[in-house]
Amino acid sequence: MKITSWNVNSVRARILNIKDYVKQSNPDILMIQEIKTEEKSFPFDDFDSLGYNCYVYGQKSYNGVAFISKKKIDGIDNNYIKDPKKQSRIITANIINKSIKIKLINIYVPNGNPINTEKYTYKLNWLNSFIKKTKKILSTDKNIIIGGDFNVIPEKNDVYDYKKYENDALFKLEIRKKYQELINLGFHDVYRYFNKDKYEYTFWDYMAGSWQKNNGLRIDHFLVSNNLLDNIKGISINKKPRGKVKPSDHTPIELEIA
DNA sequence: ATGGCCGAGATCCTCGGA
Numbered sequence: 184m185k186i187t188s189w190n191v192n193s194v195r196a197r198i199l200n201i202k203d204y205v206k207q208s209n210p211d212i213l214m215i216q217e218i219k220t221e222e223k224s225f226p227f228d229d230f231d232s233l234g235y236n237c238y239v240y241g242q243k244s245y246n247g248v249a250f251i252s253k254k255k256i257d258g259i260d261n262n263y264i265k266d267p268k269k270q271s272r273i274i275t276a277n278i279i280n281k282s283i284k285i286k287l288i289n290i291y292v293p294n295g296n297p298i299n300t301e302k303y304t305y306k307l308n309w310l311n312s313f314i315k316k317t318k319k320i321l322s323t324d325k326n327i328i329i330g331g332d333f334n335v336i337p338e339k340n341d342v343y344d345y346k347k348y349e350n351d352a353l354f355k356l357e358i359r360k361k362y363q364e365l366i367n368l369g370f371h372d373v374y375r376y377f378n379k380d381k382y383e384y385t386f387w388d389y390m391a392g393s394w395q396k397n398n399g400l401r402i403d404h405f406l407v408s409n410n411l412l413d414n415i416k417g418i419s420i421n422k423k424p425r426g427k428v429k430p431s432d433h434t435p436i437e438l439e440i441a
Numbered sequence: 442a443t444g445g446c447c448g449a450g451a452t453c454c455t456c457g458g459a
Contacts, residue, residue: 192458193448217458219449244449245457294459302457334459353459388459389446400459432447432459 184280184440185210188330188403189424190291190386190433194218194249197431198226204424204435205233211253212278216291216332218247225249242271248289248331250276256287263288264312268305273313280440285411286324288317290331295352303352306334310361318368325410329370332433333404335362337372340382341401353402370406373418373438383420386433394425405438414441 187210191197194215205213213235218225222241230237230251238250240261248271250256258277266272272291277284290313295306321327336354339345348354366372374383384399393399407415416439425434 196448217448294457296457296459348459351459386459391443391445393446402459429447 184212186212186214186287186328186330186405186438186440187421187435188214188216188289188332188405188438189435190216190332190403190431192217192219192431192433194247195220195224195226196429198229200424200427200430202229202233203427204421205230205235205251207423208421208435208437210437212256212287213251214248214287214289214330215251216248216289217245218249219244220247238274238276240271240274245270246291247271248274248291250274250287250289264309264316266309266312272309280414283326283411283414285326285328286320288327288329288331290329290333292332292334294334295358298350298352298355306352306358307361310358310365314361314365314368317365321368321408325408327370327408328411328438329365329406330404330436330438332402333362334402335359335404336400336402337362337375337404341384343384343396343398343400348400353400366406369409371409371412373405373407373415374401374420374436376412377415377418383422385420385436387425389432403433403436405436407438411440415439416441
C-alpha cells in the first residue's frame, strides 16, 4: 500500500500536475496540504474520474487539507486538536491495511515566521497541543501514521545552509525540540530511519533559482509509531513533480507499507 | 551580499507562504 504526502500549494492551481502525478505514481491514498480552497470549490470531479474518493477539510484562500483515497475510508475527523484560529490544518482517518487498524493523521503545521511575533507563538502552541493529543491517543491507538508538511527542518543536514535558518521558525532549536518531543512519544522519522546518510529535500523556494541550485529543505515528513515500523517497506521523495511546469514548491514523499 | 516567486481575492495591491 502506497501513501503519499504532498503540499500542493493550491489544489485548483495544481490540478493538472496532481492528476499527472496520480496517474504515474498510483498512490492508494494521497494526503494533500495547502489546498487553499473551501470544500464547495474542491475539484471532486477530477479525482472521481481517476477513481478516487475525496475527504476535504477546506478553508477559503489559505491552509486546508484532504485525503484522496482509492478505497472509501472511515472515521474522518477534523477536530483532532482545538485550533484557536480555527485554521484547517489537520484531518484524520482510520484505515485498515491487511486487517491492521491504522490511524492516519494528515497535518499542515503553521509556518511560524517571523519569530518574535504571534505567528511564532501560534506555531509553538499548535505543536504543544498536537503533542499532547497524540500522547493521549497513543495509549489506545498503537498504529499511527502522521504525514504532512511539518514546517520543521529536523537537523543541520536537512537544509542547504543551516546557518541561514538558525533564527527561522522552521529550524529554531526550540521548534526542533518539539519535533523531537513528538518522536520521543514513540515514533520514527521514516525517511531518516531508512536513509542514515542520505540527504534529500522536499521543498525548494520559488525564488532565486532555489530548485536549480538545489537550495532545499526537508520539511515534509512521515512519522510512524514504533508498533508499525516493521510494516514499513520503504520511503522515497519523488522529485519529478517539482521539476514540472507550474509546480508546487513542495514535492511528494511516498511511504510504502507491507 | 542582495534580491529574487507564487496563489487567492477582490483589484490593479495585500497577505501569506518558507
